[in-house]
Each structure stands twice: as C-alpha cells, then as structure tokens.
Amino acid sequence: MTIAPGLLPEGLRDRLPPQAEAGSRLLHRVIVAIGRHGYARVSPPLAEFEEGLVGQLKSAGARDLLRFVDPVSQRTLALRPDITAQVGRIAATRMGHRPRPLRLAYGGPVLKLRATQLRPERELTQAGAELIGTDSLAAVIEILRVAVEALEVAGVTGITVDLTLPDLVETLAAGAMPLPADKVDAVRAMLDAKDAGGLASLGADAYLPFIEAAGPVGPALAKLRAIAGAQTLDKRLEAIEAIVAAIGDRVALTLDPTERHGFEYQTWIGFSLFGDGLSGEIGRGGSYTIVHPDGTEEKAIGFSLFIDPLVDVGLGVVEHRRVFLPLGTDAATGAALRADDWITIAALSESDDAAALGCTHILRGNIPQPI
Amino acid sequence: MTIAPGLLPEGLRDRLPPQAEAGSRLLHRVIVAIGRHGYARVSPPLAEFEEGLVGQLKSAGARDLLRFVDPVSQRTLALRPDITAQVGRIAATRMGHRPRPLRLAYGGPVLKLRATQLRPERELTQAGAELIGTDSLAAVIEILRVAVEALEVAGVTGITVDLTLPDLVETLAAGAMPLPADKVDAVRAMLDAKDAGGLASLGADAYLPFIEAAGPVGPALAKLRAIAGAQTLDKRLEAIEAIVAAIGDRVALTLDPTERHGFEYQTWIGFSLFGDGLSGEIGRGGSYTIVHPDGTEEKAIGFSLFIDPLVDVGLGVVEHRRVFLPLGTDAATGAALRADDWITIAALSESDDAAALGCTHILRGNIPQPI
Missing domain, CATH: 3.30.930.10 (Bira Bifunctional Protein; Domain 2)
Known part of the structure; x- marks a missing residue:
C-alpha cells in the first residue's frame, strides 16, 4: 500500500x-x-x-x-x-x-x-x-x-494543584490501620476506583472514609483528620497545611489522598x-x-x-508587526526595523504581494504604513 | 553483556x-x-x-x-x-x-x-x-x-561563505564545452578530486583550468572568466559578483566552482x-x-x-549572577531578585553550602554580597 x-x-x-x-x-x-x-x-x-x-x-x-x-x-x-x-x-x-x-x-x-x-x-x-x-x-x-x-x-491561569499521598495506604496498612500484606494492592485498587462496595468485600471498611476525604484541600483535610487511623499521619497532614500556607493564595488546591494512578513511583507526595x-x-x-x-x-x-x-x-x-520592504529598500533600513522589533518581509520581485504574504504594514517613505 | x-x-x-x-x-x-x-x-x-x-x-x-x-x-x-x-x-x-x-x-x-x-x-x-x-x-x-x-x-566571527556552482559541468557539457553523456559523471568526480591526470585521461583537458579556478572569490572569478567555454556562464558569474557586492563587506567569500560533494541535490548554486x-x-x-x-x-x-x-x-x-537565599528569605524578595536578572538558589536546610552550590553572592540584609 x-x-x-x-x-x-x-x-x-x-x-x-x-x-x-x-x-x-x-x-x-x-x-x-x-x-x-x-x-x-x-x-x-x-x-x-x-x-x-x-x-x-x-x-x-x-x-x-x-x-x-x-x-x-x-x-x-x-x-x-x-x-x-x-x-x-x-x-x-x-x-x-x-x-x-x-x-x-x-x-x-x-x-x-x-x-x-x-x-x-x-x-x-x-x-x-x-x-x-x-x-x-x-x-x-x-x-x-x-x-x-x-x-x-x-x-496559564486558574491553576489547580491536586495533591496526593501515594504511599498512604501502604503506610497505614503496616501501622495504625492494619491490612494483610496480600490485600494491600487490592485495597489500593478499590480506593483508586472509589469502589466502596469493593472495599467492604475486602473487609477493609476502615478505609471507606478515604473515598470521601477528597476534594478542595480544606474540607478534605478536615475529613482526613477525622479518620482515627489517619491521625498517625500527622506529619504529612501538617506538610499539606504548610503547602496550603505557601501557595494557597496563588492556586486552587485539592487533595485526593489515596489517588495512586500514575504515581506508582512517587514516595510520600505527588501532585497533578x-x-x-x-x-x-x-x-x-x-x-x-x-x-x-x-x-x-x-x-x-x-x-x-x-x-x-x-x-x-x-x-x-x-501577534507580530510585519512590514513589507519594497524592492530597492536598503539593507540598513531593514536592519533598523528589525532592531525595533519589526518582522521584515523583503520583496524579491515586482509580483510579491504584501497583503498575501501576511504583512500588516508597507514601508513607504521609510515609514511603515498600515495596509 | x-x-x-x-x-x-x-x-x-x-x-x-x-x-x-x-x-x-x-x-x-x-x-x-x-x-x-x-x-x-x-x-x-x-x-x-x-x-x-x-x-x-x-x-x-x-x-x-x-x-x-x-x-x-x-x-x-x-x-x-x-x-x-x-x-x-x-x-x-x-x-x-x-x-x-x-x-x-x-x-x-x-x-x-x-x-x-x-x-x-x-x-x-x-x-x-x-x-x-x-x-x-x-x-x-x-x-x-x-x-x-x-x-x-x-x-560566530570570521565567517566564510564558500560558493559553488553544482550544475556547472552538466551545463557546460551540454553546451559550450561538450562531453559525451557517459563521461559527465567521471569528469565531475575528477574535478571533485582535483585530479588533473584523471581529467586528461578522460580526454577532458578543456576542464583542467577549473581546478585552478578555486579560492578567494576575486581571483577565482577572474580565472573562471578566462576559461573560454565558461564565458557562456555569464549570468552565473554576474550573480556571484552581485553576491560579493551584497555581503562581501561582512564575510570572506571563496569560490570552488565545481565542488559537488554534498551538493548533489542543489541546482545552480550551493554554499558552505x-x-x-x-x-x-x-x-x-x-x-x-x-x-x-x-x-x-x-x-x-x-x-x-x-x-x-x-x-x-x-x-x-x-555567566549568571547566582545569589544564595538563606533560610527564611521571603518569597517576594526572591521574586524581586529574579525580576532583576538574578538567579536565586534558596537554602532548603541549614547544611546547604552557597559556595558549593555555585553561588556568586549571598543575600545579607536584603542585599546580594559577593562570596
């Protein structure tokens, strides 16, 4: 073919x-x-x-x-x-x-x-x-x-930073909110999918509140703090508060604490x-x-x-100012215009058409005149 | 391995x-x-x-x-x-x-x-x-x-433009300096190699003077004009003179009229x-x-x-001016320095070493001081 x-x-x-x-x-x-x-x-x-x-x-x-x-x-x-x-x-x-x-x-x-x-x-x-x-x-x-x-x-305007804590489940599972090692991956997958039923069927009901603890950083943090086991994450929650204090006036901040998709290699913090x-x-x-x-x-x-x-x-x-230089314009004139932030388009033959070539101006009497 | x-x-x-x-x-x-x-x-x-x-x-x-x-x-x-x-x-x-x-x-x-x-x-x-x-x-x-x-x-300074006329042999061979069609490629190769003996053995002695007609554009052009057949190339020689007039004050110009290496797809003019x-x-x-x-x-x-x-x-x-911002420097100070063309390197811990990090200055009392 x-x-x-x-x-x-x-x-x-x-x-x-x-x-x-x-x-x-x-x-x-x-x-x-x-x-x-x-x-x-x-x-x-x-x-x-x-x-x-x-x-x-x-x-x-x-x-x-x-x-x-x-x-x-x-x-x-x-x-x-x-x-x-x-x-x-x-x-x-x-x-x-x-x-x-x-x-x-x-x-x-x-x-x-x-x-x-x-x-x-x-x-x-x-x-x-x-x-x-x-x-x-x-x-x-x-x-x-x-x-x-x-x-x-x-x-770019209206910037949003979406924070995540990629190793949150792993950390809690080994500490305050124990999970059998062979269930950690499944629980993470259910949290990624925000699948409450799936979590329940894994016997990981304790992790259900994390699904709700996502969204604008203020309410999400408050919900996180209310999860008994998550309180052992104090240092991370304080870090998120410090981030809010540092950049919260410039950007919108959201938190999706268990989001893991695309953050498989991140350690304690990730962001989109x-x-x-x-x-x-x-x-x-x-x-x-x-x-x-x-x-x-x-x-x-x-x-x-x-x-x-x-x-x-x-x-x-x-948007550039583009000036057409008629045949015979001397090189120094073109150079001076370019130094003054003009784009110059030099005529190469009598048939060159300033407007067709996208010029906004034509040089006449050494002064760029709008087309 | x-x-x-x-x-x-x-x-x-x-x-x-x-x-x-x-x-x-x-x-x-x-x-x-x-x-x-x-x-x-x-x-x-x-x-x-x-x-x-x-x-x-x-x-x-x-x-x-x-x-x-x-x-x-x-x-x-x-x-x-x-x-x-x-x-x-x-x-x-x-x-x-x-x-x-x-x-x-x-x-x-x-x-x-x-x-x-x-x-x-x-x-x-x-x-x-x-x-x-x-x-x-x-x-x-x-x-x-x-x-x-x-x-x-x-x-870049001391710019040299080396001009060549890639289809010169082809043009002359079909006109003023005839060559059998099956010898054109061989003659070009001998000229590329500046091989006088090779040219002679091909019966292309008429092309020998082109080997000498290379170098600084003035003498090379004069030698080209002296080659009887090359005078039919008048328009090209005039073009080269016009190029000399246009840019000869800014750059050195040389001419290697039969150079073809790397110019196989160029038509009438090439340059290095x-x-x-x-x-x-x-x-x-x-x-x-x-x-x-x-x-x-x-x-x-x-x-x-x-x-x-x-x-x-x-x-x-x-060479950049790089100023070290000690711990606690506020964000606005850093932004003002960057706006003033400084590169800022912010301390992230007490152990950060301004000199080791390549800083030329340290901010002291809100003023960059040379290290």
Whole structure:
C-alpha cells in the first residue's frame, strides 16, 4: 500500500505557524523561568540503550517504549518516552559527585509507543525540573512554586494543584490501620476506583472514609483528620497545611489522598497540575527515589510540564508587526526595523504581494504604513 | 553483556551544564534572528514513514536513516536525519496553497545512522530557513544574509561563505564545452578530486583550468572568466559578483566552482559556511527543486546551520549572577531578585553550602554580597 503524499504516522504531526512558534516560545519561557531558580539545564539524548532506559523507568513506562535495533552498536535502543528518568541517570552517574541539593532542568521532545484517548499525539514536548538530594517539605514547596511560576509565565491561569499521598495506604496498612500484606494492592485498587462496595468485600471498611476525604484541600483535610487511623499521619497532614500556607493564595488546591494512578513511583507526595480551559493534566510530579550505580538511594522531587496542551488552546501566540520592504529598500533600513522589533518581509520581485504574504504594514517613505 | 550504568550508545551523549543551556540559547537566538526576516516556524515530527522520508531525501540521505517498525501503524518509520526535506514536504502539501514566496524556519534535533569522523555525534541540532517559490539572485542574497546574521547573533566571527556552482559541468557539457553523456559523471568526480591526470585521461583537458579556478572569490572569478567555454556562464558569474557586492563587506567569500560533494541535490548554486576557530562546516545550503504531489516542480533555496560545533567551542555560555537565599528569605524578595536578572538558589536546610552550590553572592540584609 502506497502512502499518500504528506501523510504522517498515527500520533505524529506537523506543527504549522503560528503554533510551531508558540510551542518553541512556551518551552523557552518555561525553561528560563525554571532556570531563574537555579535549575541548570541538561540535555540527554533522544535514544538510549533499551536496557538502560528500562532500568530507569517505572514499569509502566517500560511498556511505552518505541524500540529499534541500532546497526552501529548492534543493540536495541529505545526512544525516550520521558526525560525525568534520564535526568535521574545523569544525577546518579555523571553528576553523582556534584554537591547536593542538585537542581536540574530539561526540555525537549519525547516519543511514546501509544497515544492516549486524552492526548492523541505520540510525540510530545516535556519540560521540567528535578531537585535531587532531598524530598523535604521545603523542597516540595520550592518545586511547587517553580512549577506554578513556569505555568504562569506560559500564560496559564486558574491553576489547580491536586495533591496526593501515594504511599498512604501502604503506610497505614503496616501501622495504625492494619491490612494483610496480600490485600494491600487490592485495597489500593478499590480506593483508586472509589469502589466502596469493593472495599467492604475486602473487609477493609476502615478505609471507606478515604473515598470521601477528597476534594478542595480544606474540607478534605478536615475529613482526613477525622479518620482515627489517619491521625498517625500527622506529619504529612501538617506538610499539606504548610503547602496550603505557601501557595494557597496563588492556586486552587485539592487533595485526593489515596489517588495512586500514575504515581506508582512517587514516595510520600505527588501532585497533578491543571489550568483553566485546559483539558486534562498539564503537569505532574512528586517525590521519588534515585538509585545510584552502587545501590545507594537518594531522595528527590521534581515536576514535568506538558507544553502541547498549552499550544493547543492558543497560548504562546504573539501577534507580530510585519512590514513589507519594497524592492530597492536598503539593507540598513531593514536592519533598523528589525532592531525595533519589526518582522521584515523583503520583496524579491515586482509580483510579491504584501497583503498575501501576511504583512500588516508597507514601508513607504521609510515609514511603515498600515495596509 | 550488561551495559555499565550511565553508558550511552556510540554517537549519543548528554549535554551537561553549561553546554546544555548554551545549546538551547543558541538555537533560540538563531531561530529568532531567522524569524525577524519573516520566516515562520514549522515543527515536523521526529519520525515519519520511511517511504515518505526516503522520497523527500537525497539518495545519500536515505542511506543515513535509523529505522524501526512501529507497532501501532505496522509500518517502518525512520527518524529524520535532516529537517530540510520535511519542510519541503510541508511546503508541497499542507502549505501548498499558501502564497509564494513562502518563508519557513525550523530548528530541532536530527538523528543519523552513522557519525562522521569530523562529527562523532549521531544526534545533532539543526536550524535553518527555506525560501520556497523562487531561486532568483534576490532570493540567494536574502538567504545568505539571513544565514550570516543568524551565525552572527550566535557569536560566530570570521565567517566564510564558500560558493559553488553544482550544475556547472552538466551545463557546460551540454553546451559550450561538450562531453559525451557517459563521461559527465567521471569528469565531475575528477574535478571533485582535483585530479588533473584523471581529467586528461578522460580526454577532458578543456576542464583542467577549473581546478585552478578555486579560492578567494576575486581571483577565482577572474580565472573562471578566462576559461573560454565558461564565458557562456555569464549570468552565473554576474550573480556571484552581485553576491560579493551584497555581503562581501561582512564575510570572506571563496569560490570552488565545481565542488559537488554534498551538493548533489542543489541546482545552480550551493554554499558552505565556516567560522573562525570552528573546525568543519557550520552550515550549508543552496538552491533546489521541490516536487509537488501532482508532479509539478517548484524552485526553492535555503540553508541549514549546525548548532553543536558552536556549543563545542563555548559559544552561547552566559555567566549568571547566582545569589544564595538563606533560610527564611521571603518569597517576594526572591521574586524581586529574579525580576532583576538574578538567579536565586534558596537554602532548603541549614547544611546547604552557597559556595558549593555555585553561588556568586549571598543575600545579607536584603542585599546580594559577593562570596
């Protein structure tokens, strides 16, 4: 079957003007905003040894790899479906000796094996920051502030941060609210599905109140505090209160304490980011553990932002003043206009049409006149 | 064989600070400079159907593809070794109806099957501009000016533009300096190799003077004009003189009239770009032909710049003022410093060490003090 000219594989697409420029501008703004907080840029390659990449990725991520055999190394390589794991590798190896906390930033394309219903693209632009060496409350607050600021400079408004406590069930099951070890996973799955009947049938009625303890952070915290066993989580609940105190004036905060979907590798805290008029997540992050080549573990926290949904709703588009330079305009005049923030479109022949070429102005008597 | 932690496949590498940031900054600067001349950004995907990509690429490029079978489309895809061909596809299909001349810009990573001796990397960053719908002298001059300006804003000095006339032998062989059709390729190869003996043995002595007609553009042009048959190339020689008049004050110009290596797909003019202290080409371009899905052909001209050699020599690195914010510094103080172009590094614990974290200053009494 011949492929029609210009047809692209499922999930891959061209970005055309003005979206392509908007995507580039948003990525640049986000990376610069992150960098202002001391996060230094790293650029890992688009592909790595499959074996190495799988080792760095969550098990879910490993299923999501586009693989190929590299004729040069004669090994299987995989395209990165995520940059976070590569940054963890760099932090653990080439930058393993650098003083902590180590602040790293990144931005670039990732390629996934499969699209999702929410996002039909398989190539996406990801940007983010990783803070390596600590997952303290101060670290969480910094990371959330940087993420929110980066979204703000990208033009996102009405930001919501949805907090979760990924290891909550595991922690309680081993302590104040005991569960048989072989039931922990099932209870987590029921809580993820908010399935009260399922919880009851597992004999985990004590966990039922967690289903209701989700929503805007104030009432959700109050409900959490009312669950007898959850009171042993005092430090975490205090941490959430501190987060509310730190960023509650800038963003809406919600809490879904047992949400675990997509947070399988997060340790004590995770979060999703949302914005007004944007469907689905526009970022996520949380605390996690980096494993060094010698087996030692290191705490870390970070976030990833997804640039494509922002581009899709029209963020990052800037209206330019475009001036047509008639034949014979000298080079210095064009240069002066560009230095004054004009985009210049030079006539190359008598038939060039200023309006058709999208110019807003024509240079007449050395002055740009509106078309 | 297990892969050592952190080892990357041949030709793929991590960019670390400060080079990663420099690469991102240079790409941004170059793209912005190109955009000021009315070139609108497009972003094609990292991978396409192999069949489609091969159709767009020069035959040399098709040998240079990293291929993989896409489990979703069940087709062979290839990673792009070049972005120019993809921009040509966009110009011929999705933007085929847009008024001409069409000015498009691009920038991003490409992946090649094999590295070269000069450039051991297989993943490279390419940026460039394509002017579609004309390959006139005015178009050549605009493209060269934009390329030179983009290199200048990237910090390149001592720029040399090496011009070539890729179809010169073909044109002369069919006209003023006849050659049997079956000898044209051999003569071109001997000229590429500057092999006088080879030319003589082919009975193509008339072409011997072209070997000497290379070097700084003034003397080379004079030698070209002295070749009896080459005088039929008057329009091209005048074009080169016009190029000298247009950009000869900004760059050094050389001419290698029969150089064909890497210009197999260029039509009447090609060029390579070099800079002081940079080994090898830092860009190239020329005129070419775009084939539309209906078989019609369209003239075009463009250039590609290679960002990696610029990063490798240290261009794009900016020294930042980095101020350490002791514990308890309020958020507004940090924000004010960042707005004043400081990079802020916030203490997260008592043990954070400003000097070890690369800070140049510490905030004391609300004023940054040098460390």
